[in-house]
Amino acid sequence: MEEGPVYKRVLLKLSGEALAGEQEFGIDPKFLQYICDEIKNLLNVGVQTAIVIGGGNIFRGVEGLEMGIDRATGDYMGMLATVINALALQSALERIAQIPTRVLSAIEMRQVAEPYIRRRAIRHLEKGRVVIFAAGTGNPFFSTDTAGALRAVEIGADLFIKATKVDGIYTDDPMKNPKAEFIREISYMDAITKGIRVMDHTAMTMCRENKLPILVLNIKRPGNLLKAVMGERVGSLVR
Numbered sequence: 001m002e003e004g005p006v007y008k009r010v011l012l013k014l015s016g017e018a019l020a021g022e023q024e025f026g027i028d029p030k031f032l033q034y035i036c037d038e039i040k041n042l043l044n045v046g047v048q049t050a051i052v053i054g055g056g057n058i059f060r061g062v063e064g065l066e067m068g069i070d071r072a073t074g075d076y077m078g079m080l081a082t083v084i085n086a087l088a089l090q091s092a093l094e095r096i097a098q099i100p101t102r103v104l105s106a107i108e109m110r111q112v113a114e115p116y117i118r119r120r121a122i123r124h125l126e127k128g129r130v131v132i133f134a135a136g137t138g139n140p141f142f143s144t145d146t147a148g149a150l151r152a153v154e155i156g157a158d159l160f161i162k163a164t165k166v167d168g169i170y171t172d173d174p175m176k177n178p179k180a181e182f183i184r185e186i187s188y189m190d191a192i193t194k195g196i197r198v199m200d201h202t203a204m205t206m207c208r209e210n211k212l213p214i215l216v217l218n219i220k221r222p223g224n225l226l227k228a229v230m231g232e233r234v235g236s237l238v239r
Contacts, residue, residue: 005231007228009155012049015056016081033096035092036092036093036099047229050151050152053086053133075140085134087103089132093130101132102129106139118154133147149202168183169236170182182236186236214238215235215236218235
């Protein structure tokens with residue numbers, strides 16, 4: 001008999017850029033198909049799955065500054081971009097993988113998403129639904145990494161999975177520096193004090209204070225998510 005997953009409830013942080021796939025902008029249907037299959041693998045082994053999604057494939061709040069848009073307004077625009085991505089992923093999960101999915105938005109927009117309520121989110125997870133958290137924290141000046149850490153702690157997730165384009169954490173950007181060294185495991189404090197960019201400090205501090213492990217992995221390697229929840233060595237672990 002196969003052993004069950006090591007992590008029973010996880011939060012996956014997906015960037016908007018990941019949804020763009022090989023495109024520079026928008027949503028790549030091929031990536032939606034791919035990520036639906038990967039998420040279905042988690043549900044098949046009984047893992048309760050929540051997702052926080054970014055909006056960088058559509059609009060980044062900091063980009064608004066270059067256009068003369070004030071930071072708070074730009075951040076709200078970025079939050080709306082995450083809602084577009086969340087709805088696209090919800091539609092794909094239900095259409096392609098037949099997975100019941102709920103979008104919960106931190107900004108109220110009842111015609112397209114449920115308002116975020118912590119107990120409701122947990123109940124959806126307990127019923128086997130994928131929960132997608134949209135609109136970040138609902139506040140400007142906070143990244144979707146911070147939103148991911150906040151939601152993960154609120155729902156009692158066992159693991160925060162940050163999906164990236166590289167195999168984990170390195171001493172430098174491996175795409176720019178071929179001599180960058182891979183880091184298999186690191187403590188929260190070492191990551192913060194050594195300036196290793198896993199995620200922003202607010203998100204990292206929240207995970208540290210709540211003893212929530214962070215796993216950074218390459219989302220483009222098929223099977224990585226399943227290996228992670230089953231306890232196999234994949235990516236880089238922060239704890």
